[in-house]
Amino acid sequence: KxxxxxxxxxxxxxxxxxxxxxxxxxxxxxxxxxxxxxxxxxxxxxxxxxxxxxxxxxxxxxxxxxxxxRIIPFRGEYYMIRPERRDIVRGLIYPVPDPEFPFLGVHLTRTVHGEVEAGPNAVLAFAREGYRFGRVSPSELAGTLAYRGFWQMARRYWRMGSYEMYRSLSKGAFVQALQRLVPALRPEDVTRGGAGVRAQAVSPDGSLVxxxxxxxxxxxxxxxxxxxxxxxxxxxxxxxxxxxxxxxxxxx
Ligand SMILES: Cc1cc2nc3c(=O)[nH]c(=O)nc-3n(C[C@H](O)[C@H](O)[C@H](O)COP(=O)(O)OP(=O)(O)OC[C@H]3O[C@@H](n4cnc5c(N)ncnc54)[C@H](O)[C@@H]3O)c2cc1C
The missing domain is CATH 3.50.50.60 (FAD/NAD(P)-binding domain)
Structure with missing residues (x-):
């Protein structure tokens, strides 16, 4: 800002x-x-x-x-580490990227204001500005579902997509992913944070640009x-x- x-x-x-x-x-x-x-x-x-x-x-x-x-929106959700546990993350912690998947994977970031954020995941959003799970735009969702590239993408990445959806709904699964980077992190150390939406261009053959x-x-x-x-x-x-x-x- x-x-x-x-x-x-x-x-x-x-x-x-x-x-x-x-x-x-x-x-x-x-x-x-x-x-x-x-x-x-x-x-x-x-x-x-x-x-x-x-x-x-x-x-x-x-x-x-x-x-x-076509732009397909993917929400990236964050958790925040509670202030009293922030000291377990002293820098930026990233996973090794998966070259098959352009999204980076959840990571831990210490912000310039001293907060520590954990995320983001990559969940299909039901509206282009779908910053919350419940935000649905019927016309935009219909546009996504009518796009051939969406179904090609879904065929290719359905396993990853389903896991991301599950991890969005399950704090335990989200924390488990973070524990691969910081084993000392516990579910009670994090609270839900904000979200952003990625504007992901998808080709008609389903590949993610x-x-x-x-x-x-x-x-x-x-x-x-x-x-x-x-x-x-x-x-x-x-x-x-x-x-x-x-x-x-x-x-x-
Ligand atoms: C969860 C998440 C985490 C990210 N983390 C990082 C990071 O750590 N580092 C990094 O460098 N990047 C990060 N990014 C990526 C970064 O946000 C984007 O690369 C960047 O915002 C793209 O900039 P842009 O100007 O193209 O689009 P945007 O920032 O999306 O700006 C587009 C603008 O166009 C406006 N607009 C849309 N439609 C219309 C219209 N019809 N008429 C007029 N105006 C319109 C919108 O209101 C908006 O202001 C992240 C993105 C997400 C979602």
Whole structure:
């Protein structure tokens, strides 16, 4: 939050206008212009950079791009280590990644504020912004279920998917996974924390796109997959996209 506030401060000082609570609901092209409609206003642009995360495929299609992936939302849930037990984790503890599966696996992170978080898992969310288990969007869920790539993915990863669902519902199973990294951890040492939702691009053949997917067109750039460490690397990615924009849009 503080990083975003600092970026906002620097960007607005340089004349950038940031509109919040302005969901793009439709995009129309008129001679030489792109009209992006939001509930309050229509923004007219000559070029478009779409980095809409969980809705990046929707926005790309709105803009008329041919998109060969669909975003499937995966919730990543965390537990927090109780303050009196935080000293059992003094650094960052990661598992060896499974190259078959792009999600990292649960790990333990000491935050800059001194808290210790444990997670995240990777559970299919029933809404793109499904930050809680009970949050269901019938239309978005129907969209996921109607996608061929979802069923191909389910066929490939059903075992892992079922285990993740079970681990989401069972604190014991979650803690067991953490005990592989910190054997001294006990179920009573952790409490439920928050959750985030990964915007995972999935190909029609069911494969999970595990790298950045940035598509450049004559007047638009679409960021269709920005996995971790997309936040840590955001400034470098921003520089890359700025370079791509200068080249593609012939801005030099
Ligand atoms: C549980 C979890 C843990 C993670 N851990 C890490 C980590 O430790 N380190 C790391 O570097 N990365 C981590 N990531 C990944 C990181 O969050 C992403 O790589 C990063 O957020 C991608 O940035 P983005 O700008 O592409 O998308 P987002 O951050 O998702 O931003 C997209 C923005 O677009 C807006 N938007 C969506 N639809 C519309 C629309 N129609 N109109 C207008 N605006 C719209 C959204 O409101 C949002 O503000 C984690 C992600 C999750 C889910």
């Amino acid at each position: 503080e990083v975003a506030a600092a970026m906002t401060h620097e960007l607005t000082a340089r004349g950038v206008v940031i509109e919040t609570s302005a969901r793009a609901t439709s995009i129309a092209r008129t001679a030489g212009a792109i009209d992006i409609a939001t509930p309050r206003t229509v923004v007219r642009a000559r070029r478009l950079v779409n980095c809409a995360g969980l809705y990046s495929d929707v926005v790309a299609r709105m803009a008329g791009a041919r998109v060969d992936v 595990d790298d950045f997917r940035i598509v450049a067109e004559a007047d638009a750039i679409h960021v269709l997959n920005a996995p971790s460490p997309g936040a840590t690397a955001s400034l470098a990615i921003g520089r890359h996209i700025a370079g791509l924009a200068a080249e593609t849009f012939d801005l030099t």
